[in-house]
Amino acid sequence: MAKMSKQLIALCTIALGTIYTAGYLVTNPADETPAAQTTTSNEQSPASTKPGSSTKPASSNQPGSSTQSSSNKQSSSSDKPSSKASKPQPKYLDGTYYGSGTDQIGTVSVAVTIQGGKIANVEITACETHYPESYIDPVLPDQVVARQNANIDYVSGATLSSYDFANAVQQALQEALNPKYSG
Amino acid sequence: MTKQPDPRKRRSKAAALRSYFRTPKGFVLIILSLLVLIDAAYTADSRVIVHAVVAVCTAIVIDGAIARFWRRSRRFPDGGVITGLIVAGVLSSTAAYGIVITATAAAIVSKHVLHMGRKPIFNPAAVGLLVAIYVFHVGESWLADLSLLPVWGIALLGVAGYLVTYRVNKFPQVFAFFAVYFIFFGLEGAFHVSLAADAFRNPIINSAMFLAFFMMTDPPTSPGRYSQQVLFGAIAAIVSSLVYLTFDGLSYLLIGLLFANAWKAWVTRQSRADGRSSQSHSQRPAT
Incomplete structure (x- = not known):
């Protein structure tokens, strides 16, 4: 059977490229969710650039710059006045x-x-990625x-699920930070 | 006195190897090996290479044994090697070796059990992967699609895919697949279906490209005629897209491919039946 001519292949490629570009623009998350504008690319993600480095800590993450700002506080004891001013303040508020x-x-x-200024429990409430939650939960x-x-x-x-998780926890902990904590 | 190897024999072996790598199978073998190596080098993770070695060895042993004792053929099982590379490149890099071996074995056995004439009905790698995913609940990494690489990774994947598609003469089905895939998800995106956005982006688009270029183009399990190629690509894209939107996950592409394989087998069977009936009509003596 004769092969498709190279000109026809090129034309089809251009047509496909046009359809792809249109679809990419139509589905651009930036139009709907402003927070997603700053989602990480492979180059920016420390997790994705070195996926084999399983012992790499997530301490250098800057979750605020790459995560949706959906954190909120359900209940907190931060309003309670401290009875003893000299008592060292906990890092996180209950x-x-x-x-x-x-x-x-x-x-x-x-x-x-x-609880008691310490991280008592962490629960993954949603894992809306294309990968099973069991990869990262409960480890x-x-x-x-x-x-x-x-x-x-x-x-x-x-690695990318781990990166998302680390950012999510970091974001929640930022919310939990005690403003009176001096370190 | 030691016997010196004949330089002419050595040259002829090298020439034979060169000519083999110019064949579609040899070419795909090189490209898939390169994709696995590039991913491993960039991510500094050798597990995908270990998985590839395990899968390829399994494929050589099982495919070679079946070919030798069942089909009485002594050919090197290069098709099995390609299947092994695809299985290793798609399965989760954290999968146990036993799972890699089982998935590859299931793929090779399916090739010899589920066949029509001398050709397998279903893409062997897709069968093996689905067995691993649904029976052993193992995940998929699709590392061979270079989704962990920066944007040049997808460009490299596209160039490699075009070269393979050109060799096997499957452009109509690849173009049809992507046209339907992009239009389908573009329309879904216009209606604010959030999953549709992912379909155009890394890593989902990478896995779609890997499937279309390296799995869907498998000559024995895909049609040769251009008109059938177009329908084959469209069916794979429609089923994949519907499964993707309905169930999410990552196996939607493999399911779409198996549906298209089944359609191709049905069409082949119909045309054979038509051919036989017209032959018998023409041979029937006039009354």
């Missing part, structure tokens, strides 16, 4: 705080519960509770 991390594979949302929530911070080890094979 309550449940929410955060979410978004990148090109989707969104991971978490609920972080603070990453357990790490956050054990380490009392968002510096998790990226799960090999689920």
